[in-house]
Amino acid sequence: MTKIVPNASCARIRDASLFSRIVSADTAAGLIRDGMVVGMSGFTRSGEAKAVPLALARRAKTDAVGITLITGASLGNDLDGLLADSGVIRRRLPFQSDPRLRDRINDGTVMYLDQHLSETVEHLRSGQFPAPDVAIIEAAAITEDGGIVPTTSVGNSAGFATQAQQVIVEINAFVPSALEGMHDIYIPADRPVRDPIALRTPQDRIGDSVIRVDRDRIVAIVLSDRHDSFAALGAGDDDTRAISEHIIDFLQREVARGALPKSLRPLQAGIGTIANSVLSGLAESPFSGMTMYSEVLQDSAFDLLDAGKLDFASASSITLSATRHADVMGRLAEYRDRLVLRPQEISNHPEIVRRLGIIAINTALEFDIYGNVNSTHVMGSHMMNGIGGSGDFARNSGLSIFVTKSVAKGGNITSLVPMVSHVDHTEHDVDVIVTELGLADLRGLAPRERARVIIDNCAHPDWRDSLSDYFKRACNRGGQTPHVLEEAFKWHCAFRDTGSMVKNMAISG
Numbered sequence: 001m002t003k004i005v006p007n008a009s010c011a012r013i014r015d016a017s018l019f020s021r022i023v024s025a026d027t028a029a030g031l032i033r034d035g036m037v038v039g040m041s042g043f044t045r046s047g048e049a050k051a052v053p054l055a056l057a058r059r060a061k062t063d064a065v066g067i068t069l070i071t072g073a074s075l076g077n078d079l080d081g082l083l084a085d086s087g088v089i090r091r092r093l094p095f096q097s098d099p100r101l102r103d104r105i106n107d108g109t110v111m112y113l114d115q116h117l118s119e120t121v122e123h124l125r126s127g128q129f130p131a132p133d134v135a136i137i138e139a140a141a142i143t144e145d146g147g148i149v150p151t152t153s154v155g156n157s158a159g160f161a162t163q164a165q166q167v168i169v170e171i172n173a174f175v176p177s178a179l180e181g182m183h184d185i186y187i188p189a190d191r192p193v194r195d196p197i198a199l200r201t202p203q204d205r206i207g208d209s210v211i212r213v214d215r216d217r218i219v220a221i222v223l224s225d226r227h228d229s230f231a232a233l234g235a236g237d238d239d240t241r242a243i244s245e246h247i248i249d250f251l252q253r254e255v256a257r258g259a260l261p262k263s264l265r266p267l268q269a270g271i272g273t274i275a276n277s278v279l280s281g282l283a284e285s286p287f288s289g290m291t292m293y294s295e296v297l298q299d300s301a302f303d304l305l306d307a308g309k310l311d312f313a314s315a316s317s318i319t320l321s322a323t324r325h326a327d328v329m330g331r332l333a334e335y336r337d338r339l340v341l342r343p344q345e346i347s348n349h350p351e352i353v354r355r356l357g358i359i360a361i362n363t364a365l366e367f368d369i370y371g372n373v374n375s376t377h378v379m380g381s382h383m384m385n386g387i388g389g390s391g392d393f394a395r396n397s398g399l400s401i402f403v404t405k406s407v408a409k410g411g412n413i414t415s416l417v418p419m420v421s422h423v424d425h426t427e428h429d430v431d432v433i434v435t436e437l438g439l440a441d442l443r444g445l446a447p448r449e450r451a452r453v454i455i456d457n458c459a460h461p462d463w464r465d466s467l468s469d470y471f472k473r474a475c476n477r478g479g480q481t482p483h484v485l486e487e488a489f490k491w492h493c494a495f496r497d498t499g500s501m502v503k504n505m506a507i508s509g
Contacts, residue, residue: 012141012171013221021221028168028220029055032134037068039124039132039160043317043344044271044296045076045097045231047153049136049170051224053079060086067091070124070132072155072316072344073117073388074098076229084110094120095386106382114376117295117389118348121159126191135164137211138172138224140179146218147210150183150341151175152228153317158185158211158343166219174225178332181209183341199352202266202293202314205340230322233299236277239405239436243274244281246439247361247401250432252286254399260359263289263311268353268393269300270362271319276300278361278403283307293356295347295389297339299324305338314340316347348392357398362390364404364433366413368420369451369471370481371427371442373402379492380421387424394429406435406460412500414463416454418470419488433458447481462502 013019029052032038042048048071057079059065068091074080080098083089089101094115096102105112115123123129137157141149150157151172161167186207188194199206236244254260264287269279279300282290292301292313299321304310318341320328328335346352353360364373365384373394374380376387394400402425404415415435427450433440438457442450455467474482491501 010171010223012173012177014144015142015146015215018142018146018215018218018221021218023220023222025051025055025222025224026059028052028222029059031166031168031219032056032065032067034065035067036133037070037130039070039135039156039164040075041072041137041150041153041155041157041160042075042079043072043153043155044319045074045229046317046319047072047138047151047155047157047228048075048077048079049138049168049224050077050079050172050226051170051222052136052168053083056088057082057086060088068093068130070094070120070156070160072153072157074385077226078229095388097385102383102385112383112386114383114386116348116387116391117344118350118392121156121343121345124159124163132160132164134166134168135160136168136170137161138170140172140175140177142169142171142221143210146215147208147212149180149210150185151179152319152341154183154185154341154343155316156344158187159345161211161213162187165217167213167217168220168222169218170222170224172224172226174227176329176332178336182332182336182339183209185209185211185343186346187343188345197346197349197352199346202291202356203312203340207342228319228325230325231271231298231319233276233321234273236273236280240274240277241281242436243403243405243434244278246434247278247403248281248285250439250441251359262287263291265357265359265398266291266293268292268294268358268360268397269296269298270388270390271296271298272363274363274403274405275361279304283309285309293347293353293358295344302328302335305335310338312338314342314347316342316344344389348389350392350396353393353396354398358393358396359399359401360390360393360397361401361403362394364402364415366415366417366420367402367404367430367433367454368417369454369467370447371430371433371440371450371454372420372423373425373430374420374422375424377422379496380489391425391429394425399431400425400429401432401434402430403434406437406458407462411462412502413495414460414491414501416459416463416467417491418467418474419483421489421492435460448475
C-alpha cells in the first residue's frame with residue numbers, strides 16, 4: 001500500500017496513531033473489489049467523499065469493478081454520472097439526481113432501489129440488506145481519540161461507518177474547521193429493545209459530536225481539498241411568490257383559529273427551486289421564533305436565520321447555491337448555536353416527525369383530482385430522482401403540504417390530472433395542495449368534495465373545464481372515488497404521442 005508522507009495538511013488528523021494509514025486516493029480505491037456493497041457519505045450533493053470515487057472511476061477504465069452503491073442521498077461533483085458511465089454502479093440506493101445515472105436507471109442498466117430516506121440504515125442494521133463491505137466517509141477532522149468529524153452532511157455516514165468491515169476516511173481540508181461540534185450523532189440500538197429517542201425539540205442534542213468507530217477498521221485515510229457542488233437553485237418568480245403567499249395566508253388562518261402557535265410548528269421543506277423559494281417567502285411573513293426540523297438546509301433556511309425569523313434549524317445536510325455558499329461557510333461560527341446536523345434516520349424519523357407536529361412542504365411532479373401525488377416518475381414510467389424524504393414527512397407530519405406550479409413544459413402539461421400516472425403519496429397523506437392559482441385544504445373532505453376543491457382552487461384555467469367535465473361524468477358512473485378508467489390517462493398518452501396535453505383537452509365520453 002503506497003503511503004503518503006504526513007505534512008502540514010495532516011493537521012486535521014489529530015490522532016497520530018493513524019498517520020501510517022494515509023494513502024493516495026488510487027491506493028484506497030484499490031481496496032474496493034468487484035461485487036462489494038459500498039456505503040458512501042453524501043446527502044443532497046453535499047458532504048460526499050470526492051477523491052476516492054474519482055479514483056474508482058479511473059480504475060474502472062482498465063479494471064472492471066461493479067458495486068452496489070448506497071449513500072445518504074444524491075452525490076455532487078458529477079460523481080453519480082462518472083461512476084455510472086464507467087460501469088462502477090450496478091445497483092444504487094436510496095436516492096439520486098444525476099441525469100446520466102437516471103438514463104441508466106430508466107434503460108434498466110442500473111438497478112435502482114428508491115427508498116424512504118429514514119429506512120436505509122434501518123434495513124442494513126436489521127439484516128434486510130447486506131451491510132457495507134467498505135464505507136467511504138468524508139471528514140473535516142479526526143479527533144485525538146479517533147472520532148470522525150463529518151463535513152456538510154451526516155446522511156447515513158454514521159450507520160455505514162459503524163457497520164462496514166472497512167472504513168476509508170477522506171479528510172477534506174477545504175471545508176471550514178468550524179463544522180466541528182455542529183453534529184449530533186445518535187445511533188439507535190437494535191430492534192426491538194431500543195429506548196425511545198429522547199429528542200423533544202429541534203434544539204435538543206442527544207448524541208455525540210463525532211462518529212465513533214474502532215480504529216482497527218479505519219484501513220485508509222485520503223487527503224482531499226474539493227468543495228461541495230453548488231445547488232442549482234433558480235430565482236423565485238411570480239408563481240413561487242404566489243404559492244408562498246397562499247401558504248402564509250393559510251398558516252395565518254390556522255394561527256387565528258388557535259390551531260397553531262404564532263411561531264408555528266417546526267418546518268420541513270423539500271429540495272429544489274420551488275420549495276426553496278416558498279420557504280424564503282416566510283421572511284416577509286408575520287411569523288417569528290420559528291424552528292426547522294428538516295433533512296436539508298438550503299439558502300432559504302439561512303435567509304430566515306439572517307432575517308431573525310428562524311431561531312434554530314436541525315437537518316442532515318447543508319446544500320447551498322454558489323451565491324450563498326462562500327458567505328455561509330465563512331460565517332459558520334456565527335450560526336453554531338443555531339444549527340445542528342444529524343443522521344438522516346433521526347432527521348427523518350417518523351415518530352419524531354409525528355411528535356413534533358412538523359409542517360411539511362414538499363414538491364409534486366403531478367397530482368390528481370383526489371389529492372394523490374406523484375413525486376418521482378415522469379409519465380408513470382421514467383424515474384426522475386426518487387421519493388427522498390418526502391414520504392417520511394408527508395405521512396407523519398402535523399400538516400402535509402404539497403406545492404407545484406399548475407402547468408409545466410411551457411404550458412404543454414397540466415400538473416393536475418384525472419389520475420396520477422404513479423402514486424408516491426396517497427390522498428391519505430396529503431392535507432393541502434397549493435399552486436400559484438390557489439390552495440386546496442383537503443382535511444376532513446371525502447373524495448368527491450376534495451375533487452371539487454382541488455379543481456376550483458388549483459387547476460389552470462386552460463384545463464379547469466375539462467377536469468370538471470371528467471369529474472362530472474365520473475360521478476355519473478358512481479363509486480367512492482369516481483373515475484372513467486378508459487379516459488384517466490388520455491392526457492398522459494396525448495403528451496407521449498404529440499408532446500402536449502393540449503391536444504387532448506376536450507375529452508368526451
